[in-house]
Amino acid sequence: MSNSSSPTPSGQSRPPRPRGQQGRQWEASPDNGHIPGYPKPEDGGPVGPGWNNPQGRDNQWQSGNGSKNQGSPNPGTPPELPKPPKVGRPDGLAPSLKGAPENVRLGVRAWLAVSGLQILYALVQFAANLSDDRDLRRTVTKTIEEGAGVPDEVTENVSIDTLVLGTNALTTAWLIIAALICAWLTLRAGRGAVYSRMFLNVGSVYLMLTAVLMSLSSGPSTMAVGFVLALGVLSILAGVTAGVGMWFMSRPGNEEWFGIPSREEVERYAEEYEKTRRERDKHKGGKKSRLPWGKPQDENADSEDKA
8 A cells, every 4th residue: 555645735745644544635623624634724724625714714725836726625626717807997087188198198189079070060961951952851751651660640740841851950969969979988088998998999990981981982963062072071081080099099108098908917817828728628638526525436445445
């Protein structure tokens, strides 16, 4: 019968047990849940299954590298995957833009300018539809004929002129409200809001694509040339300015202000994740049926036979 020592979770060799105790290696002392061969609970060792930890350490045990591991030291439990580094300022949104990097302040100004251009675009479009509403009237009439979301009471009691004017006013109001919301999100993004900046990045890409399509298309044939040129110029300016704002916001040096994890943190997380994943795969590949106290069943039977 071999009396060789076996490793403990701390990486140290456990002293050999006396004869007759090989099948009791996971037995805890009745006083504090101490597992023989491991450090005592008050010294950072594990607590035996079924025992409460009177010191409130949530059954933490210390590994060989000094890091604390949650849960039971049961070798049958696979290690938990590490959590990715958090994105965002640890202290929440900054109170103002005074301490922000210069690139962040320039990006905020660019996106605020985009909101102003969008409001101006809505007003010019409203004026263009007032001066010549034939294209808008054609669209409203087609919508009524198709019955797309227009109640019969409205079509019977409201004139087509009123519907055209209401559609023009409602469209302008929605464009202005959307521009004001984007301006509010811009101020939040400049103070470190993660989702606001993400939303504005998507909106900037949309405006850039719209500017490209606007430069390749022609305006309505019924609209005055001056209004067509004004709307095209405003759309292109908004797309270019939105791209400039997104470029300033993504410049190197803004990571600390926005709370973006550094490259070292991301690489460290990737290494820990890959290491833990390999350990979990190894555990799944060599998994055996275990007794309630964590020892493989075949190993326990061999120990009792040797005893």
